[in-house]
Amino acid sequence: MIINRCRNRIPFSSNLTLLKSFSTTVEESNITAEFISPAPPKQTANEKRLYRRLSALGATGGTVTETLNEYIREGNFVKKDELERCIRELRKYGKYYHALQIMEWMDKRDINFSNTDLAVRLDLISKVKGIPAAESFFNGLSPHMQNRNTYGALLNSYCKSKMAEKAFALFKEIEAKNFTTSLSFNNIMTLYISLDQPEKVPPLVEEMKKRKIHLSTFTYNIWMQSFSLLGDIEGVERVFEEITRDEKETCNWTTYSNLAGAYVKYNLREKAESTLKLLENEIKRPSREPYHFLITFYSTLNNRDEVHRVCNVLKSSFEITSNVSYRIILQALAKVKDLEGVKKCFEEWESNCTYYDTRVANVVIGGYLKHDMVDEAELVFHDAVKKSKGPFVQTLALFMKHYIVHQQMDLALKCLETAAAREESDWVPHADSIEAFMKHFEQEKDVENAEKLFKCLKRLNCVDDKVYGLLLQTYVAAGLTTNSDVRERIEKVGIVVTPELENMIKKVCSN
Template identity: 35%
Template structure:
């Protein structure tokens, strides 16, 4: 499958051991009260949706350089983001600083870069309320639609689309809505929309086809990927780098070495395409999946030979892929090369290395690199500590996992939902129901009430333990939290954690919606 940078980048050159002397909940709670506080993941078989801003939908007015970053910093560093971006913008104007569209669009671009979508949308809302000053173009509308889908949901994005005047509904607007449908995996709506785009002549370039192929890859409907490629060839629509990379991924995901290599040969014959590092990293991932490790390593050499400029991302992929292959020597060699090229290494780089060393089994090396990261970090990313914590729990070393958490919080880090889920798994293995449930509650609170989706296998083990110990009260309490979060509305998910519809009614049917809120209030007040 396609590695994520293949669709995100427009021009890719693509052991600490502290233990607790008192209950975990109370210690961490006390530490948090004293101190209040995108890493790289190993290549996965997944596709990501092309971003609107990656395809030149921003058409700023040509103006001299201005200090837009001052406005961006004031918005992004707000002590209380709930006040909204409009508060900052109004303050700026009250201070006599008349804001221009160029400045505001540049602020939006930066906010989107750091995934501050809600604030970015609020900037556009502020401009919309001053229509006499700001003329918003079709590209602005496309960006707004993209933001609305991410912040307020698909229904709101559809309403926004319907209210737009026909004069603004160009291929960028349709493309933004298509992106939204594909991100939500809404197959029927995406297929209906692209058919309208065909009728309007908006599907005469590679982008909408790439977006639809991304959808089919995520749905594992590989036959439709081939069908879209055939349509492009029949209509003389030029395949771009992303098209070929998705096609390669589709063939590889089907386990066809020959099919993938046929696509690569066709790619080499295309005079408009020059295979880059993302192509070879994609092929390396597919070869690894199919057990062709020698061919995978040959592709990794080609990845390295195609790194240009000051692009860090290829190094992260090389380190991770060599770790997946199990080649410790090459993992360290690439790491040392990386450090010689760049004076500082971001969290992303350390995450890639430590993850690889854990997979290889070099735990001593992983712990050493973790200590090095602690000494040079500029921000605390809990996902790096989670790598070691997860290993310790799987090895039955819960005390060492707790030591990582203790140190993380002491140094100002904020555990995320995965941190607590890892500890919940560890306590479940040691048959500590109360401690595991406490971790589950912290996981719900860590990243937002409805943002964490617990792993079904972890929940199943916990529910089984509750049944064995006859502790149905705790089981029902966790079911209530899951139901309040909306996860149990997904029948596939609820069955995967061992909860049938009948069981849900028996165990939780007596609770109304207010009980879930009460549980949430209780666990919040317990911190």
């Protein structure tokens, strides 16, 4: 066992994003760490009340402007740092739209933005409005505001969107302006990981060392991840040894999380559990994230006792158990097949929740469906419909996938049709599901349902040449021809007729 004990360190926050089968601790704010403020002091009662109102907007349907204006009319004074803390928390839980609305509310009231604020705003714009809007915002900044922070935010947006050409071009510009920091390298390394090119990460780390650029905690984490993805567990351990050598400040609970993730991935159970104990010892201040990782790792190791123990520690450590925590706990209980525990935990959440989060219900529904408990899953769904306005597209997708696996294609298609009729998300079915539908209809020579599926996919804007090809294969299998102008139908939606598709068209029009 190569683990050395780190001294007390202050851990940074991290969402539960276990990339590439638990190989690293990667989180939204980590990659933009250099333009995010340090963790704030404990919130006052007024701040908590304001944040709770803002965080509930997704369920209540109100707006940020209405909420803030009403809060002020009640006699409360809102400080900039209080709003910044609300923004930080909303970003932490993926509520980017409302976080951006706060910044727009601040802008209208001429509240001065720091370089850090501008970078955060650019980051939020890219997530809510898209990359072109973020580029427009960046280009509209005065030259002195186009600095290390805002350049870093734009680079992060490119890397997140896997826009490699733009990312590499901007990285060169950052280098030319002497704005290069560990953040810039971290972004590019993360891009390489997302492009399935982990072998390009270690050379970048060596370049950083050569140029004496500081290796941050995230740098070490992504470096460890690259070795894990390459199947080099000894490389992972070498990086860990370097981190712990001389008790570097970069060592914290996330370091152990990355090491444990590699051990879990390669089924090194004893090493994984020893590392998880050390991870738990590194939790020095109240933070839900490390407990989320512990619970998830123990569930992957099928250690039911440890799942229950850490769940209880998490609940007792905080005044309120968040919806995110409940989702993590429920996922873990389902994974270790404690379905009675799932039921009790879900009932506990329902009795305490301030608003009905359908994502929590979806975890329970998904858990039941994995164990073929369809009746129980349907009961939760019907109850959720009574208590919430949705969204339910992801719920329908869970049932659809279950029915596909069990070859109940009529029910699966009904779920898809219902989902396609809703306008509450940009969800599209996975390509594997589409192919499973079409292959079934081809085998059954069921042109009618193949056309129904096609209409659903067209409504969801996910029709391409492959979908047309699969549809035409069903016609061929059924020995049918179509009098419609197939080519015109295809070209009308802007799809290029490939040679393969051309052959299918000829078959359908000649049979």
